[in-house]
Amino acid sequence: MSDLFWILYRIVFGALFGLLIGSFLNVCIYRLPRHETIVRGHSYCPGCHHELTGADLVPIFSYLFLRGRCRYCAQPISPRYARIESVTGVIFALPAGFWGGGPFAPAADKPAWLAILPDPGYNALVIVGVLAAFCALLVWAMILFDEQLPPRALYGFILVPALLRLALQPDRILLHLAGAAFAAAVWWLLETLRLLPEIDRSRRRHVFFGLALLGLTGGLIALQPVMAAMLVASVLALLAKKPEHASRLVHLLLPAAVLASAVLWLFL
Numbered sequence: 001m002s003d004l005f006w007i008l009y010r011i012v013f014g015a016l017f018g019l020l021i022g023s024f025l026n027v028c029i030y031r032l033p034r035h036e037t038i039v040r041g042h043s044y045c046p047g048c049h050h051e052l053t054g055a056d057l058v059p060i061f062s063y064l065f066l067r068g069r070c071r072y073c074a075q076p077i078s079p080r081y082a083r084i085e086s087v088t089g090v091i092f093a094l095p096a097g098f099w100g101g102g103p104f105a106p107a108a109d110k111p112a113w114l115a116i117l118p119d120p121g122y123n124a125l126v127i128v129g130v131l132a133a134f135c136a137l138l139v140w141a142m143i144l145f146d147e148q149l150p151p152r153a154l155y156g157f158i159l160v161p162a163l164l165r166l167a168l169q170p171d172r173i174l175l176h177l178a179g180a181a182f183a184a185a186v187w188w189l190l191e192t193l194r195l196l197p198e199i200d201r202s203r204r205r206h207v208f209f210g211l212a213l214l215g216l217t218g219g220l221i222a223l224q225p226v227m228a229a230m231l232v233a234s235v236l237a238l239l240a241k242k243p244e245h246a247s248r249l250v251h252l253l254l255p256a257a258v259l260a261s262a263v264l265w266l267f268l
């Protein structure tokens with residue numbers, strides 16, 4: 001079999017795995033702020049509360065076959081579920097396609113003390129760590145987008161894989177600490193200058209922590225889209241006639257920034 005076959009095989013496998021993870025992220029985004037468990041319990045339609053079966057839960061395909069409506073009550077299903085699934089599918093397909101080669105070779109950074117670990121195992125650990133952190137960051141961004149509060153435990157799910165990555169790639173520690181400090185400093189500055197749109201106080205702290213962790217996970221390079229998003233948000237907040245519109249915009253920019261960072265990280 002040719003190399004191309006294996007690359008396609010890995011892309012398809014990565015995408016399918018990503019779709020399943022995306023489906024789980026949807027569950028987290030919906031249930032975590034409502035203090036519901038994510039490990040047990042069936043999914044149900046938020047409209048009619050009918051329990052969903054396996055056929056209703058196939059990522060993307062169920063949405064397409066049911067034409068975006070609940071099988072039981074025919075109420076439209078938000079296209080957002082399918083979007084989160086597709087985006088996660090793409091984020092997982094990219095490193096799967098480039099596994100161990102191309103522009104994507106974390107093993108180049110392997111520190112001496114990890115020499116005993118074979119390159120494929122090392123690559124896999126780095127990739128799993130970063131994908132886990134970005135998944136948790138996506139959940140964080142979407143919960144804030146929904147104008148809900150993320151549970152504190154979620155920050156552990158961002159911090160632990162981010163620290164795992166830095167333990168595996170110690171050369172990057174300074175860049176990533178700088179990323180976290182820079183994100184925190186810009187947020188603090190915008191807040192002090194009162195350039196931030198009206199977001200209520202409790203949510204502000206969550207935006208602050210999440211941005212600092214995004215900086216820690218992605219480093220200075222992956223932080224660029226976040227910084228750009230924050231500046232755009234504060235300019236729009238100044239221009240917006242209604243403060244709630246500006247606040248909505250900030251919330252929209254958070255998931256966009258997380259995704260842009262994840263993609264940048266994969267290629268830089």
Ligand SMILES: [Zn+2]
Pocket residue numbers: 045046047048049050070071072073074075
């Ligand atoms: Zn329904």
